[in-house]
Amino acid sequence: MAITVEKPEIDGLGEAVDAVREWQHEGSPWQLHPGDLGWFWRFGAEATAAAVRTWRRDGRILAVGLLDGADLLRLTTAPDSRRDEELARRLVEDVIEPERGVLPPGKVFIEAPKDALIQDLLPERGWCTGEPWTPLHRDLTEPVKAPDPRIEVIGPERAQVWAGVTRAAFDGSKFSEERWQAMASGVPYADARCLVAYDGHGNAVAMVTVWSAGPGKPGVLEPMGVHRDHRGHGHGRAITAAAAAALQELGSSSAAVSTPSSNVAAVATYESGGFQRLPEVRDLTRDA
Numbered sequence: 001m002a003i004t005v006e007k008p009e010i011d012g013l014g015e016a017v018d019a020v021r022e023w024q025h026e027g028s029p030w031q032l033h034p035g036d037l038g039w040f041w042r043f044g045a046e047a048t049a050a051a052v053r054t055w056r057r058d059g060r061i062l063a064v065g066l067l068d069g070a071d072l073l074r075l076t077t078a079p080d081s082r083r084d085e086e087l088a089r090r091l092v093e094d095v096i097e098p099e100r101g102v103l104p105p106g107k108v109f110i111e112a113p114k115d116a117l118i119q120d121l122l123p124e125r126g127w128c129t130g131e132p133w134t135p136l137h138r139d140l141t142e143p144v145k146a147p148d149p150r151i152e153v154i155g156p157e158r159a160q161v162w163a164g165v166t167r168a169a170f171d172g173s174k175f176s177e178e179r180w181q182a183m184a185s186g187v188p189y190a191d192a193r194c195l196v197a198y199d200g201h202g203n204a205v206a207m208v209t210v211w212s213a214g215p216g217k218p219g220v221l222e223p224m225g226v227h228r229d230h231r232g233h234g235h236g237r238a239i240t241a242a243a244a245a246a247l248q249e250l251g252s253s254s255a256a257v258s259t260p261s262s263n264v265a266a267v268a269t270y271e272s273g274g275f276q277r278l279p280e281v282r283d284l285t286r287d288a
């Protein structure tokens with residue numbers, strides 16, 4: 001059977017999310033997570049459907065890609081399809097040729113699990129490695145210390161608090177309450193929690209969203225940040241530890257996160273929150 005690529009309709013997104021959820025397992029290399037699709041959902045279901053691609057053979061989804069911004073395709077496959085030659089060759093052709101509608105022409109990036117065959121094939125076609133990213137991991141099989149009492153789980157009526165801290169943590173962020181509602185309406189949000197941390201004066205100082213992929217599977221943090229006026233007081237460490245505790249409550253086997261290695265403060269904060277650094281990974285890129 002030939003492999004086909006498609007852009008799902010909105011009502012087909014659940015199937016893509018289910019596939020990506022199913023493929024998460026402990027010990028697998030860093031890969032696209034249902035939480036990444038859930039975080040993208042802040043732009044709405046229609047935009048999410050437009051950004052997702054699925055590759056199938058015989059009706060079964062073998063690979064899912066998320067066009068995360070204009071020039072980055074985040075791609076993962078079923079664990080038993082990582083070395084599938086027919087799939088890898090098809091993925092390569094689809095990402096290389098702009099007329100196939102997967103990636104635009106010019107300088108683009110691809111994130112794929114480090115054991116995927118496409119990692120070997122793209123360099124043969126002249127692609128090179130991009131900037132280093134640091135994945136970090138925290139095992140959750142041992143009980144995580146109860147989170148600080150000044151942590152709030154955010155529901156719809158408090159979305160503006162989370163949105164405000166997010167804007168204050170990320171330069172240029174336009175995150176709004178509407179985006180929060182859009183994100184929370186997404187399929188992956190059923191397994192997610194948004195948290196806000198407060199300081200001793202009652203200021204909302206830090207935020208995180210945690211995304212479970214179901215019990216016994218790794219969960220992820222995306223995004224995490226501290227209000228720019230309140231950095232350097234341990235709030236990054238506290239919200240990171242609270243995120244781990246929330247994922248443990250949701251049944252996750254571990255908590256994972258990945259950040260550009262150049263974001264030294266973020267790597268230090270995750271380590272301070274009990275995460276261990278894993279070997280760096282790199283995107284693949286094609287020059288313009």
Ligand SMILES: CC(C)(COP(=O)(O)OP(=O)(O)OC[C@H]1O[C@@H](n2cnc3c(N)ncnc32)[C@H](O)[C@@H]1OP(=O)(O)O)[C@@H](O)C(=O)NCCC(=O)NCCS
Nearest residue numbers: 223224225226231232233234235236237265266268269272
């Ligand atoms: C990364 C960030 C959350 C750190 O917040 P913070 O409030 O300063 O963090 P903390 O005070 O809890 O510090 C945590 C640890 O990181 C270290 N750290 C913080 N900033 C650092 C920097 N610029 N360089 C080196 N280490 C740094 C601290 O020394 C501390 O280490 P320790 O616990 O071993 O003493 C904050 O800078 C931020 O929100 N950045 C923008 C958003 C972002 O990049 N998020 C992460 C990627 S999604």
